[in-house]
Amino acid sequence: MAKHVVIVGGGVAGTIIANLLARGLKEELSKAEVVITMISKDDKHVYQPGFLYVLFDKMRPDELVRDQKSLLSPSIIFHHDTVVGIDPKACEVHTEKGKKFKYDYLVVTTGSRPMPELIPGLKEHGNMFYTLESAIELREKLRKFEKGRIAISMGVPHKCPVAPFEVTFMLDDYFNKKGIRDKVEIMYTYPIGRIHSLEPVAQWGVPEFERRGIKYETLFNMEKVEATKDGIVVHSAEGSSVECDLLITIPPHRGAQAIMDSGISNDGWIPTNRHSLKYEGYENVYVAGDTTNLPISKAGSTAHFESDVVADNLIAEIKEGHPARDYDGKVMCFIETGFDKGTYIHFNYTTPPSPMPPSKMIHWLKLGYNRMYWLTARGVL
Amino acid sequence: MADKVIDARVSFCPGPLMELIAAMKSNPVGTTIEILSTDKGSAKDIPEWLKKVGQEFVGVEERDGYWSIVAKKIK
Ligand SMILES: Cc1cc2nc3c(=O)[nH]c(=O)nc-3n(C[C@H](O)[C@H](O)[C@H](O)COP(=O)(O)OP(=O)(O)OC[C@H]3O[C@@H](n4cnc5c(N)ncnc54)[C@H](O)[C@@H]3O)c2cc1C
Numbered sequence: 001m002a003k004h005v006v007i008v009g010g011g012v013a014g015t016i017i018a019n020l021l022a023r024g025l026k027e028e029l030s031k032a033e034v035v036i037t038m039i040s041k042d043d044k045h046v047y048q049p050g051f052l053y054v055l056f057d058k059m060r061p062d063e064l065v066r067d068q069k070s071l072l073s074p075s076i077i078f079h080h081d082t083v084v085g086i087d088p089k090a091c092e093v094h095t096e097k098g099k100k101f102k103y104d105y106l107v108v109t110t111g112s113r114p115m116p117e118l119i120p121g122l123k124e125h126g127n128m129f130y131t132l133e134s135a136i137e138l139r140e141k142l143r144k145f146e147k148g149r150i151a152i153s154m155g156v157p158h159k160c161p162v163a164p165f166e167v168t169f170m171l172d173d174y175f176n177k178k179g180i181r182d183k184v185e186i187m188y189t190y191p192i193g194r195i196h197s198l199e200p201v202a203q204w205g206v207p208e209f210e211r212r213g214i215k216y217e218t219l220f221n222m223e224k225v226e227a228t229k230d231g232i233v234v235h236s237a238e239g240s241s242v243e244c245d246l247l248i249t250i251p252p253h254r255g256a257q258a259i260m261d262s263g264i265s266n267d268g269w270i271p272t273n274r275h276s277l278k279y280e281g282y283e284n285v286y287v288a289g290d291t292t293n294l295p296i297s298k299a300g301s302t303a304h305f306e307s308d309v310v311a312d313n314l315i316a317e318i319k320e321g322h323p324a325r326d327y328d329g330k331v332m333c334f335i336e337t338g339f340d341k342g343t344y345i346h347f348n349y350t351t352p353p354s355p356m357p358p359s360k361m362i363h364w365l366k367l368g369y370n371r372m373y374w375l376t377a378r379g380v381l
Numbered sequence: 382m383a384d385k386v387i388d389a390r391v392s393f394c395p396g397p398l399m400e401l402i403a404a405m406k407s408n409p410v411g412t413t414i415e416i417l418s419t420d421k422g423s424a425k426d427i428p429e430w431l432k433k434v435g436q437e438f439v440g441v442e443e444r445d446g447y448w449s450i451v452a453k454k455i456k
Contacts, residue, residue, distance in 0.1 A: 156399065157396070191398070191399070192398055192422065192426050193422075193425060193426040193429045193430065194422075194426075197422075199422065219426075219429060219430050219433050221399075221402060237402055237406075237434075238430070238433050238434050239434060295419075295420070
């Protein structure tokens with residue numbers, strides 16, 4: 001009997017895992033001892049870090065999109081469909097098109113979703129850049145923005161922990177380059193007691209904010225957003241409020257609806273063993289990428305490092321009957337500190353991050369990676 | 382003993398603070414709420430948050446690998 005591996009989600013993690021499995025199980029696939037199926041709700045694959053560059057006119061939207069099938073090894077069966085239910089006891093998943101897929105091994109990589117609708121008024125009066133469409137819409141607003149106050153308000157949790165800093169620094173550079181920075185006030189709000197969730201990054205950021213004249217308020221949890229005749233008002237759960245002419249937001253995120261609807265968790269994050277990356281209590285279900293409940297950053301690099309572990313372990317389980325290695329919590333993020341410099345952080349479960357002084361070199365490396373991402377997705381890099 | 386205990390030991394930063402904010406909203410005035418957190422940042426953030434919103438910070442205690450933070454809804 002062939003072993004069926006079903007991968008739900010064709011983003012960073014799902015695509016890397018599928019391609020690594022296809023390579024590692026080449027023989028088993030050619031003899032039809034293993035069948036790998038991917039089910040993904042999108043037939044296009046979008047490079048999300050590029051949204052920031054689209055926002056500031058540094059990349060064109062079509063550079064960020066590829067056909068999902070073109071990134072997958074031909075031995076992988078691809079279904080363009082949305083999973084609506086996961087039943088780990090019966091070892092099956094159900095889809096919107098009414099299909100049922102049985103599995104021996106399941107890999108869930110359904111990512112995370114920005115949900116502005118969780119905060120009244122945020123969707124109507126705020127602008128985000130976490131989807132291609134919203135980034136283009138905001139780009140047009142920024143082009144026309146000549147003076148006034150911009151508030152940058154974060155909800156949590158959200159993917160890409162460094163994006164709040166990146167968008168803020170890039171915005172500062174954007175208006176400096178336009179020669180109108182003195183007419184634009186930038187106000188940043190963050191939900192916890194410091195300006196970034198990673199403490200060393202927050203410490204590094206404070207003098208940088210001050211040098212650039214960026215104001216901030218911490219312990220600011222967006223509760224309601226309203227439009228008044230003078231602009232937009234963001235009210236916090238703490239009782240304070242920020243008035244602005246343009247509200248840029250990273251809304252709070254949730255995992256996939258199917259995970260909530262399957263009763264796995266209320267917020268869509270899957271209880272995941274931090275070392276084995278298996279769904280707690282289920283030996284044949286692996287989880288990778290943003291949809292885990294792990295206390296680490298939801299980032300493409302996290303998805304990538306987890307995917308290497310999941311693929312190695314699945315290959316070892318199928319070939320040898322047991323997994324090969326543990327995940328150590330490794331994360332690495334570039335941080336763009338404006339239009340021409342960048343830095344990076346790396347950390348794991350036991351070692352905290354420590355940002356280096358920004359340099360042009362790191363910025364170029366990031367620009368290079370933006371083009372090379374497609375090799376990562378194919379499991380080459 | 383607190384009226385309500387929230388075990389946020391598996392949730393990542395800033396999960397514990399978010400859980401407390403939700404509990405403050407959903408419980409009546411007078412409720413004491415204990416939050417258990419493995420995240421060191423919460424032990425600092427939660428008292429600061431309580432001060433900002435004018436709710437009572439009852440105390441914090443470090444236990445075996447986690448923190449217990451107690452708050453009271455007073456308004
Ligand atoms: C503006 C921005 C900038 C970023 N910058 C960086 C950066 O610089 N560095 C970095 O490391 N990360 C960055 N990220 C984060 C990174 O893009 C994500 O963390 C990464 O994509 C997570 O991978 P994933 O595979 O978990 O989810 P995704 O890549 O989001 O993929 C999820 C997949 O699941 C599919 N799916 C969802 N629900 C279902 C369902 N019910 N049924 C079937 N399929 C489903 C989706 O169609 C999608 O294919 C950024 C993100 C944004 C938005």
